[in-house]
Amino acid sequence: MAFSRSSSISFFILALFALFINPTISSRVSSFIQLPVSTVESRPSVASYCEGWRLAVETNNAGSWTVVPSKCVSSLETYYNRGQFDKDYNVVANYALSYAKTIQLAGDGKDAWVFDVDETLLSNLEYYAANGYGSVPYNSKKFNDWVLQGTAPGFDASLKLFKGLKKLGFTIILLTGRDEVQRSITTQNLLDAGYSGWEYLLLRDHKDQGKAAAQYKSERRLEMIKKGYKIHGNTGDQWSDLQGFAVADRSFKVPNPMYFIA
Amino acid sequence: MAFSRSSSISFFILALFALFINPTISSRVSSFIQLPVSTVESRPSVASYCEGWRLAVETNNAGSWTVVPSKCVSSLETYYNRGQFDKDYNVVANYALSYAKTIQLAGDGKDAWVFDVDETLLSNLEYYAANGYGSVPYNSKKFNDWVLQGTAPGFDASLKLFKGLKKLGFTIILLTGRDEVQRSITTQNLLDAGYSGWEYLLLRDHKDQGKAAAQYKSERRLEMIKKGYKIHGNTGDQWSDLQGFAVADRSFKVPNPMYFIA
Known part of the structure; x- marks a missing residue:
């Protein structure tokens, strides 16, 4: 030409x-x-605001919040679809595993690591992507229907961390805000997603109804400590998975900019 | 043509x-x-890793770390120069101010808000930009020389927050890891940067030498509480500014991916 x-x-x-x-x-x-x-005077201001908003959420600066700002939905879509979310989770998983490798295990089966379930081991992204990425108010009936399908996949990073910790000899304790009536579907979903060999799957029973997550989870961790477990690490997508009392020696906050649980 | x-x-x-x-x-x-x-298959992997690393640092997932990974220097340069850092700080300042406005002040002068100084009220970016953005080991002599120049500017967001809190009637307590011998230059630098009207500027004295920051700062906050102050809020760029004991009702972590203080 x-x-x-x-x-x-x-x-x-x-x-x-x-x-x-x-x-x-x-x-x-x-x-x-x-x-x-x-x-270029500045990055497009909405994207830039939403990046700042996401950082504020992840660092717990935002405090209690109900829905993702509607102007940030497309930023979140990009965050998940372009792989940055996976990258971010992977960095956390690597830090957790590096820390775990430094621990001298007692070897009595009491060296424990706690995991939350939703958005920590199981991804509900399919549900949230179909429901505005957290920009519409939480619908417990609809979300419950999704949970009962039992088709939530794991995260590559959480599978790697979970298996790595088991191999190192940690006892795995799953501590979820899900209800006791969801034990069976949760167990099956976790197995289907590739997890196995946990010691406990702790769910909310009748006496936990209505409790704030941080309170319920702290109480359950304390029970484990009273049983002789040493909680070396804890992994959750909510600060309420990690804070309160009977906290782990190190806590790892995995990213979740789609919803907040007090 | x-x-x-x-x-x-x-x-x-x-x-x-x-x-x-x-x-x-x-x-x-x-x-x-x-x-x-x-x-585009994915964002360039180094930039994407560095974004994940920065998030891990800000959420305290990285634990103790000494220098910025050298491959992330250019990402940090971009983060500061393109304005995302300012945007991120501004989002935090807005959350802090929104929270402050919800507080019913006692009006007895004991409603307090604590601020750290370096990277919270005063920016040492000029120093760090000239010294590898935190990618080279901390040089106390060189950094001290910079501090003694007393030319560190404020942040737009911290000035807005500081002035907003004063206007609402909060008593401002400055709590810094700087040494008592730097009181005069620190005071002058803060005034030159646009801050005024704080109640206390607390620096490390002889008995605080060698203490971990979280311990020293917790002790000083406890002293303030014993004097009758109610610490409604605390703002710092390090988790060690915010955690420990005698913590504020709400803590605000402002971004600083350049260095870590235990």
Whole structure:
């Protein structure tokens, strides 16, 4: 194909010139073409806000919140679909496993690691993706129907961590906010997702109804400690999985910007 | 200026074709030109890892760490220079101020808010940018020389939060890991940066030497509580500013991916 090289170069120069002198064009194209820093005033402000919002949620700065801001839904979709979520979870899993390897186990079967279930071992992303990525109010009936399907997959990172900890000799305790009536489907779902060999699966029974998650989970951890377990590590997607009393020696917060549980 | 429009269009089509069929070129240019999602397999893996690493640091999942991974220096540079750091801090400041507005103040002057100083009220970014963004080991002599210059600026977000809290009637307590011998330069630097009207500036004195930050800061908060202060909020860039005992009702972790203090 014949084309004039010099004309093309001229066209490029003209196009670049237009971008540099016209801030309107410049900002309009900046979401597609990343210009050098000095020519881009800021990242698109909504995406940038949503990144800040997500960090505030993950660091527990946001406090109690009910729904994902509607303007951040597409940021969350991108976060999950482009693989950054998996990357973020993987970094946490690696830190947890590195820490676990430094522990001198007593070898009496009492060296324990606690895992939450939903969004820690099992991913409900399919449900949330179909329900606004957490931007619509929680619907317990609808979510319960999804749980009863028992088709939630595991995370690559949590499977690696879970299996790695078992291999190191840790006793695994699963501690979930799910109800005792969901024991059977939860067990089957976990097995189908690739988990096995846990020592306990602790669910809410009648006396736990209505308790805040941090209270219920702290009480259950305390019971385990009273049984002689040493809780070296705890992994959860909610700060209420990790805080309160009878906390683990180290806690690992895995990412979940879709919902908050007090 | 004369140029052949059709030749230029041909050149563009050729160039785009080359990008789409050649993944090597495609990945090499993707850091400059953002291609549509389907043509970019994933974000460049280093940037993606560094984003995960930064989140792990901010959520305290990384535990104790000494230097920023060298491969993440350019990600941090981008984080600061493109404004995402400021955006992230601003989101935290807004959450803190929203929370502060919900508090019913006793009005006896004992409603307190604690601030750390370095990387919370004063930015040492100029120093760190000139010293590898935290990727080189901490040099106490060199950092001390920088502190003694007294030229660290404030953050827009921290100035807004500080002034907002004062206006609401909170008593401001500054609690820093800096040494008592740096009181004068620290006071002057804070005033120059736009802060004024704090009640206490607490620095490490002889009895605090060698104490872990969380221990020292918890002890000082406890002293304030014993003096009758109610610590409604605490703002710091390190988890050791916020955790331990005598903790605030709510703690706000502001971003700092450049260094870790135990």
